Amino acid sequence: MAGSTLASPSVEAVPPARAPASPGRETWRRFRRHRLALVSVAVLAVLVAGVLVGGLVWPVAIDDIDFAAQLQGPSWDHPFGTDDLGQDLLARMIYGGRISLAVGFAAMAVACVIGVVVGALAGMSRRLLDPVLMWLTDLFLSLPQLPLLLLIIYLFRDSLKAVFGTQGGVFLMIVAVIGGLRWMPVARLVRAQFLTLREKVFVEAARSQGASPFHLVRRHILPNALGPVIVAASIEVSAAIIAESTLSFLGLGFPPDIPTWGRLLFDAKDHLDVAPHWALFPGGAIFLTVLSINFIGDGLRDALDPRRVL
Amino acid sequence: MGAYILRRLLIAVPSLLGISLILFVVLAMAPGDPFGELASNPNVPPSVRAALRVKFGLDDPIFTRYLRWLWAMLHGDWGFSFASRVNVDALILQRLPTTLFVVGSSQVLALLVAVPVGLYAARRPYSLADQVANTLAFVGFSLPTFFTGLLFILLFSIKLGWLPFVYQADLPGSGLAWVWANVRQAIMPVAVLGFFQAASYTRYVRASALDVARLDYVTTARAKGLTEGTVTRRHIARNALIPVVTLVALQIPAVFGGAIVTEQIFRIPGIGSLLIDAMLANDTPVVMAVTFVFAGLVILFNLVADLLYGWLDPRIALR
Numbered sequence: 001m002a003g004s005t006l007a008s009p010s011v012e013a014v015p016p017a018r019a020p021a022s023p024g025r026e027t028w029r030r031f032r033r034h035r036l037a038l039v040s041v042a043v044l045a046v047l048v049a050g051v052l053v054g055g056l057v058w059p060v061a062i063d064d065i066d067f068a069a070q071l072q073g074p075s076w077d078h079p080f081g082t083d084d085l086g087q088d089l090l091a092r093m094i095y096g097g098r099i100s101l102a103v104g105f106a107a108m109a110v111a112c113v114i115g116v117v118v119g120a121l122a123g124m125s126r127r128l129l130d131p132v133l134m135w136l137t138d139l140f141l142s143l144p145q146l147p148l149l150l151l152i153i154y155l156f157r158d159s160l161k162a163v164f165g166t167q168g169g170v171f172l173m174i175v176a177v178i179g180g181l182r183w184m185p186v187a188r189l190v191r192a193q194f195l196t197l198r199e200k201v202f203v204e205a206a207r208s209q210g211a212s213p214f215h216l217v218r219r220h221i222l223p224n225a226l227g228p229v230i231v232a233a234s235i236e237v238s239a240a241i242i243a244e245s246t247l248s249f250l251g252l253g254f255p256p257d258i259p260t261w262g263r264l265l266f267d268a269k270d271h272l273d274v275a276p277h278w279a280l281f282p283g284g285a286i287f288l289t290v291l292s293i294n295f296i297g298d299g300l301r302d303a304l305d306p307r308r309v310l
Numbered sequence: 311m312g313a314y315i316l317r318r319l320l321i322a323v324p325s326l327l328g329i330s331l332i333l334f335v336v337l338a339m340a341p342g343d344p345f346g347e348l349a350s351n352p353n354v355p356p357s358v359r360a361a362l363r364v365k366f367g368l369d370d371p372i373f374t375r376y377l378r379w380l381w382a383m384l385h386g387d388w389g390f391s392f393a394s395r396v397n398v399d400a401l402i403l404q405r406l407p408t409t410l411f412v413v414g415s416s417q418v419l420a421l422l423v424a425v426p427v428g429l430y431a432a433r434r435p436y437s438l439a440d441q442v443a444n445t446l447a448f449v450g451f452s453l454p455t456f457f458t459g460l461l462f463i464l465l466f467s468i469k470l471g472w473l474p475f476v477y478q479a480d481l482p483g484s485g486l487a488w489v490w491a492n493v494r495q496a497i498m499p500v501a502v503l504g505f506f507q508a509a510s511y512t513r514y515v516r517a518s519a520l521d522v523a524r525l526d527y528v529t530t531a532r533a534k535g536l537t538e539g540t541v542t543r544r545h546i547a548r549n550a551l552i553p554v555v556t557l558v559a560l561q562i563p564a565v566f567g568g569a570i571v572t573e574q575i576f577r578i579p580g581i582g583s584l585l586i587d588a589m590l591a592n593d594t595p596v597v598m599a600v601t602f603v604f605a606g607l608v609i610l611f612n613l614v615a616d617l618l619y620g621w622l623d624p625r626i627a628l629r
Contacts, residue, residue: 036445139328141560142612144604146567147585151333151601154589155340242454246567249456250574250586262456269460269575273468280464283457291452298448 030303037299040292047289051097060091062259074277081277083267093282096259100241101289103175103260107240110179112233115186120217122187123194134191137184145181146246152177153252170254178243186232193225227304234297238290245286261286314626318616322609329605330383334376337598383602389595391588398599402581406603409580412499413569417558419504420511425551427508428515429542432550435520443512450509455502455568459575462498473498477578499576503568507561514557519550552623559615563608 032038065085072082080089122133153173160169197203198221206220245262247253249269254260256267261282268278382388388398431443467475477495482488522528523546531545532538570582577583581600588596620626 135324135328139325139332142325142563142608143329143332144563144566144601144608146563146570147601147604148333148336150570150585150589151597152336154597155336238452245454246456246571250571252586252589265456265460272460272464276464276468279457279460283460287453287457290454291449294448294452 027303031299034295034299034302036295037302040295040299043288044292044296047097047285047292048101051094051101054094054097055091058090058094060088062092062095063087063257080281081275083264083275083278084271089264089278089281092259092264093261093285096261096264096282097285099171099254099258100244100260100262100286103171103178103244104237104241104289104293106175107178107182107243108233108236110175111182111236111240112186112229114179115183115232116190116222116229118183119187119190120194120222123191123221124198124213124217130191133187137187140181141184143181146243149177149181149243149247150250150252153247170258174244174247174253178240182236182239182243186229186236189228189232190225193228194221197221197224230304231297231301234293234300238293238297241286241290241293314620315617318613318620322613325612326606326609327380329609330380330602331376333598333601333605334379338372338375383599388599388602391593391596394593398595401584401596402599402603405579405581405584408578409569409573409582412496412503412572412578412580413565415496416500416503416507417565419500420507421558423504423508424511424515425547428512429519429547429550431512432516432519432523432546433538433542440516443516447509447512450505450512453506455506455571456575458506459498459502459572462502463575466498475576477576499572499578502575503565503572506568507565510561511554511558514554515550518553519546522546522550525549552619555615555619555622559612562611562615566604566607 065087072078074081078088078090080093082088083092118133118137122130122137125133156173157170160173163169198216203216203220206216211220244253244260245265248260248262249266251266254263256263259267264282265279265286268275268282271278386399388402390396391398391401394401427443431440434440463475466473474495475498477499483491528541528545531541536545566582569580570585572578573580573582574586581603585597585600585604587593588600
């Protein structure tokens with residue numbers, strides 16, 4: 001605040017040759033240079049819009065059984081073809097895509113919250129807490145993730161279904177388990193950022209003014225540590241989408257009446273010879289989503305790294 | 311070096327204990343009574359059930375139960391499979407070699423692809439070849455193994471008819487034809503898993519080679535008049551590959567995850583497909599034992615990577 005007032009009000013301010021860009025605009029300028037990331041934003045926007053409003057444009061029921069139209073390839077009536085019960089695949093993909101994407105973003109949020117809390121605690125502690133939390137992080141990193149995911153779902157599936165209903169129970173469990181097994185990279189990043197930031201002069205200045213550790217973290221350290229966390233979060237979304245699809249593909253994720261993209265692939269894999277379209281459309285959707293999110297993450301890495309000169 | 315090996319071994323023990331504790335807590339928190347069937351059977355009086363609970367120590371303090379469970383797991387006393395009516399350890403030992411063969415060959419393939427491509431891409435960063443390699447790597451690790459597996463089956467088995475898509479562990483026959491049949495059926499699973507890993511390894515190799523290429527001794531080597539190939543092979547590659555060992559070790563849990571998917575797609579009779587089959591058949595002893603084996607394998611390979619790291623870079627062992 002004090003820095004922005006002019007030294008003397010009588011002196012005319014010389015307009016700078018080029019106004020310093022705001023951080024947001026500067027980030028956008030850097031991000032735009034990554035052409036593939038820019039294309040990916042468009043692709044992802046189309047996919048998200050497709051699953052969100054696609055149901056309005058293509059109002060076909062996902063469980064409309066029509067045995068006259070079994071295993072048909074793409075046509076005007078069924079743009080993505082039909083499955084073995086004659087159900088319209090486009091409608092099923094619109095419905096399932098909403099769940100696949102929701103799992104991806106929700107699991108990312110869970111992973112980031114746990115990771116930021118663990119990383120912040122480890123990064124701020126100067127005593128025993130840091131080594132203990134880092135040991136825990138390393139331990140979780142060396143867990144066999146997919147077997148453990150499968151094990152937890154196998155053991156808790158039925159009781160959660162009883163409490164939250166089929167769809168809600170499976171959704172909550174998958175989000176919690178994927179998020180709970182993927183927070184470690186975020187925790188490490190946050191801790192590393194905290195270790196350097198907490199020794200910076202501006203943090204020391206705030207501390208000398210009597211700021212509490214919580215205030216320091218919230219107002220001074222965490223906002224400066226967010227760049228790498230945002231990059232990691234984008235990667236987490238794609239990892240969570242792959243994890244959910246893998247579970248559903250193995251037949252242990254969502255039940256058949258909730259056709260997530262992975263579940264569609266699971267159902268399609270025994271009909272590959274007669275109905276390849278059934279596998280190609282959902283598989284292609286997963287691939288496009290994951291690829292575009294990964295490219296966006298790469299673009300954000302370029303854009304948010306302040307040391308990089310572009 | 312001896313002290314280093316000992317220290318690494320001592321670090322591996324608490325991680326094994328930690329992982330076993332997590333597994334046990336998951337199992338202990340799970341709902342359901344192992345004597346559930348007996349409880350609903352009206353012919354079994356409650357006193358018999360109580361006696362059984364005492365006999366198997368189900369009402370003991372949780373810590374005692376954990377120690378007893380851990381002791382049994384470490385002994386190889388893994389129980390009896392409900393579904394296949396054999397001891398679980400026999401079942402796993404019979405399936406393990408297939409999994410290790412597929413995972414091992416896919417890792418060799420991944421490194422055979424990733425090391426040359428990564429080193430080549432790092433020779434001229436941001437050149438056309440580098441950008442092509444980078445984009446391909448992104449595509450590679452954005453293609454989930456279950457989708458590549460289906461695409462491979464669609465292309466090579468159904469459309470072209472070149473390769474079989476069902477894996478048989480006990481092919482009949484002998485001689486060269488038998489070896490060839492084994493290689494043929496392993497090509498697709500190994501390629502699916504190998505290319506997926508190669509994509510991320512390529513990026514590691516490239517980044518690590520770029521770090522090393524800036525160092526002074528590389529400039530010295532160039533100043534001596536060595537050819538670019540010699541500099542890359544003998545000076546850059548040797549040091550650039552050391553950190554890659556650690557990064558490969560960090561990927562091991564993901565590799566075993568990929569193995570489960572691949573085994574399921576190609577119906578390979580390994581421990582990954584055993585895990586899925588046991589889950590679909592509600593065969594809890596097998597599920598627990600296979601998860602434990604996966605955890606043990608991850609720790610074992612991490613230990614191997616650590617020892618390899620110390621051997622490749624003596625500075626690490628001295629610290």
